[in-house]
Amino acid sequence: MTRVFISGTHAVAEAADLADVKVIAAYPITPQTSIVETLARKVSSGELKAEMVPVESEHSAMSTVVGASLAGARAFTASSSQGLALMHEVLPYASGLRLPIVMAIANRALASPVSIFNDQQDSLSQRDSGWLQFYVKNAQEALDFILIAYRLAEDPRVLLPVMVCMDGFSISHTSEPVEIPSRELVREFLPAFKANYPHLDLEDPKVFNVMAFPDHFEEFQRDKHESSRNVLVITDEVYGDFNRLFGRQYGNVEYYQASDAEVVLVGMGSMMGTVRDVVDALRAAGQKVGMARVASYRPFPVSEIRSALKSARTIGVLDRDISFGAGGILYQDVVRSLYNESGPRPRAINFIVGLGGRDVSHRTIRTCFERLFLASDKEALGTEGELQWPDENEKLLKTWEVGKTYGN
Amino acid sequence: MEISLKTLPDEEYVAPGRGGCPGCPAVLGCRMASKVLGRNTIQVTSTGCMCVNYGYYGAPRYPFVHSLFENAGAVISGIDASLKAQGKRDGVNLFGYCGDGGTVDIGLQALSGAAERGHRFLYICYDNEGYMNTGSQRSGATPPGARTSTTPVSKLSPGERRPFRRKKDMVRIMAAHGIPYAASASLAYPLDYLRKVKKAIEIDGPTYIHLQSPCLTGWGIPESQGVAVARLAVQTCVFPVYEVYDGNVFKITVKPREKKPIEEYLKVQGRFRHLFTDGWPEEIAKFQAEVDENWRVLNALEQMANGGENA
Ligand SMILES: Cc1ncc(C[n+]2csc(CCOP(=O)(O)OP(=O)(O)O)c2C)c(N)n1
Ligand code: SF4
Numbered sequence: 001m002t003r004v005f006i007s008g009t010h011a012v013a014e015a016a017d018l019a020d021v022k023v024i025a026a027y028p029i030t031p032q033t034s035i036v037e038t039l040a041r042k043v044s045s046g047e048l049k050a051e052m053v054p055v056e057s058e059h060s061a062m063s064t065v066v067g068a069s070l071a072g073a074r075a076f077t078a079s080s081s082q083g084l085a086l087m088h089e090v091l092p093y094a095s096g097l098r099l100p101i102v103m104a105i106a107n108r109a110l111a112s113p114v115s116i117f118n119d120q121q122d123s124l125s126q127r128d129s130g131w132l133q134f135y136v137k138n139a140q141e142a143l144d145f146i147l148i149a150y151r152l153a154e155d156p157r158v159l160l161p162v163m164v165c166m167d168g169f170s171i172s173h174t175s176e177p178v179e180i181p182s183r184e185l186v187r188e189f190l191p192a193f194k195a196n197y198p199h200l201d202l203e204d205p206k207v208f209n210v211m212a213f214p215d216h217f218e219e220f221q222r223d224k225h226e227s228s229r230n231v232l233v234i235t236d237e238v239y240g241d242f243n244r245l246f247g248r249q250y251g252n253v254e255y256y257q258a259s260d261a262e263v264v265l266v267g268m269g270s271m272m273g274t275v276r277d278v279v280d281a282l283r284a285a286g287q288k289v290g291m292a293r294v295a296s297y298r299p300f301p302v303s304e305i306r307s308a309l310k311s312a313r314t315i316g317v318l319d320r321d322i323s324f325g326a327g328g329i330l331y332q333d334v335v336r337s338l339y340n341e342s343g344p345r346p347r348a349i350n351f352i353v354g355l356g357g358r359d360v361s362h363r364t365i366r367t368c369f370e371r372l373f374l375a376s377d378k379e380a381l382g383t384e385g386e387l388q389w390p391d392e393n394e395k396l397l398k399t400w401e402v403g404k405t406y407g408n
Numbered sequence: 409m410e411i412s413l414k415t416l417p418d419e420e421y422v423a424p425g426r427g428g429c430p431g432c433p434a435v436l437g438c439r440m441a442s443k444v445l446g447r448n449t450i451q452v453t454s455t456g457c458m459c460v461n462y463g464y465y466g467a468p469r470y471p472f473v474h475s476l477f478e479n480a481g482a483v484i485s486g487i488d489a490s491l492k493a494q495g496k497r498d499g500v501n502l503f504g505y506c507g508d509g510g511t512v513d514i515g516l517q518a519l520s521g522a523a524e525r526g527h528r529f530l531y532i533c534y535d536n537e538g539y540m541n542t543g544s545q546r547s548g549a550t551p552p553g554a555r556t557s558t559t560p561v562s563k564l565s566p567g568e569r570r571p572f573r574r575k576k577d578m579v580r581i582m583a584a585h586g587i588p589y590a591a592s593a594s595l596a597y598p599l600d601y602l603r604k605v606k607k608a609i610e611i612d613g614p615t616y617i618h619l620q621s622p623c624l625t626g627w628g629i630p631e632s633q634g635v636a637v638a639r640l641a642v643q644t645c646v647f648p649v650y651e652v653y654d655g656n657v658f659k660i661t662v663k664p665r666e667k668k669p670i671e672e673y674l675k676v677q678g679r680f681r682h683l684f685t686d687g688w689p690e691e692i693a694k695f696q697a698e699v700d701e702n703w704r705v706l707n708a709l710e711q712m713a714n715g716g717e718n719a
Binding site: 022023025049050051053054055056057059060061063064065066067068069070071072073075089090093200201202205206207208209210211 | 448452463470471524
């Protein structure tokens with residue numbers, strides 16, 4: 001084990017190296033680019049014995065790792081934003097073929113308007129692709145979860161591809177102390193690759209991506225769903241092994257001061273570090289606040305979220321994304337987890353924050369907690385109150401009413 | 409092994425009972441190629457008639473991947489890289505067999521990337537000059553004057569009407585990548601075709617064969633006439649059969665003894681019938697002029713390769 005001072009992208013590249021990936025195919029896009037650049041250097045110097053395929057697009061990057069994985073090798077790619085959107089068509093193809101590919105995402109907003117900065121719209125828009133999705137909070141977790149991702153993806157009870165999502169810039173480009181585990185320990189956690197899924201084999205020829213007619217199709221989808229749910233069953237074992245070998249304990253949800261909290265903020269990614277800080281400050285002032293950070297977004301830990309949040313008075317869900325015309329994407333998952341709970345349910349408010357790199361500051365989080373306390377005292381919220389934009393610049397909003405400016 | 413009718417194996421590499429139209433030339437082209445490629449083959453086929461023909465009822469006796477419509481070139485790249493990384497690349501014939509839509513249109517980028525990066529594979533495009541699996545729509549390989557469901561014939565239009573007329577010249581597009589070998593081939597000249605397949609698969613790099621593949625339903629020809637129409641395409645020089653080495657050296661491999669007028673090719677196909685019956689004689693004349701010009705240029709390119717001497 002060594003301790004180094006590196007950024008999230010560098011940590012991810014180290015993890016891919018430690019995982020001994022055999023094929024890498026990726027296409028440059030900010031803020032992901034330095035992952036592939038670092039890997040390209042490792043391959044060209046001979047430090048990492050792998051094939052690096054410098055493809056001509058992200059659609060081809062995903063298709064190339066599909067081919068590589070089908071031919072029986074551990075494959076890796078990374079992307080962001082427009083690049084991930086371009087892969088969209090190939091994602092369910094990869095998960096349907098049950099290929100244990102791992103992809104790192106440096107989260108970035110989707111155009112238009114153009115932004116190279118962070119939110120989680122890109123990967124959350126790929127929610128229903130059949131990929132598992134984990135959201136990390138710092139560079140160390142980015143490294144650790146790449147290893148965990150391969151272990152889960154290649155588990156015969158799962159056999160699904162995994163995205164490990166880290167916030168663009170705040171994690172991808174921020175250097176922090178990161179522990180790089182030794183190769184021997186990594187091999188113990190993640191055994192040498194063996195293609196334990198249907199793959200290209202001259203001795204045992206198969207047809208891949210067959211046509212499934214209505215009497216067969218649903219069963220394929222159901223199996224994908226069940227295999228994704230299996231992750232929740234085996235993560236205890238996997239996180240336990242990880243902790244035993246590397247001394248860091250993970251969970252599908254990370255709680256902080258949540259068990260006796262009256263109001264709880266739920267969210268994903270690096271902004272939850274700020275939430276944690278504010279929780280400390282408010283707790284010191286005697287306020288019963290807490291935090292729940294969702295690490296495993298797909299599969300979604302429904303019952304875990306339900307039991308953790310059911311006794312809160314009010315919960316707030318921070319969404320660094322928006323499903324236009326409906327509200328935050330994470331909010332829908334959290335609220336539906338509580339629906340079938342008998343007895344009193346917490347009230348819920350959805351906060352849209354941090355879009356396109358807007359800072360999620362201590363003040364923002366304090367505002368959210370204040371509003372949660374306010375809502376706890378109110379009888380009803382109404383639909384307006386359910387969805388809030390705590391950081392919105394009202395003046396700016398008024399100047400950009402596209403229909404008023406251009407419609408007349 | 410020299411390719412001749414005697415040396416081709418009797419063994420079939422496709423299980424009986426495949427889907428598709430009886431007499432489909434695209435199936436014939438694949439079956440023939442597999443006789444040269446043998447069992448140590450991995451085939452990638454993009455969405456289109458062939459993935460239905462092979463991917464459901466009748467399966468080949470070697471691994472077969474139905475890719476998506478536009479990513480065959482990239483899936484091939486991944487398989488090539490993966491086998492190399494595992495030290496398993498030798499002795500495997502990596503073979504793409506894709507329609508013209510999946511090649512000259514939506515799949516052009518992925519194929520171009522695979523060629524430019526220098527992966528080792530043979531890619532055969534079976535060119536039936538349209539999107540046939542979805543009911544005969546036009547593609548960038550549809551010839552001018554052809555009726556398709558998206559280039560319907562009317563009083564105002566003779567069918568496909570590309571302003572610059574020429575269908576995408578995929579052999580030359582691929583040759584322009586500087587790849588070691590690009591060629592066109594015809595089902596009516598099977599030994600020429602299969603010798604090209606053999607030559608290509610032995611090369612350690614990207615190789616390309618453009619196989620004209622008449623479509624019975626889309627072109628409006630009888631089940632028994634697929635190969636006959638392919639022969640007329642070569643005899644009229646509508647579809648010249650040639651090879652290009654290293655992007656520059658051209659060699660015409662089948663030279664018709666006597667160049668037939670294109671009417672002989674057009675009139676046997678339903679998709680061109682309106683050119684004769686609905687009064688589009690200038691379309692036929694333009695088509696002939698274009699074929700003549702293309703044939704002249706091709707011969708000139710061949711001469712250039714021979715240092716200016718006539719072959
Ligand atoms: C991205 C995408 N767009 C459209 C389609 C619908 N589609 C399936 S096959 C096909 C045409 C295939 O044409 P071609 O490659 O020429 O093969 P052919 O059917 O003629 O053998 C189309 C348009 C698809 N499957 N995927
Ligand atoms: S539609 Fe044409 S290409 Fe497709 S199977 Fe029938 S004959 Fe073959």
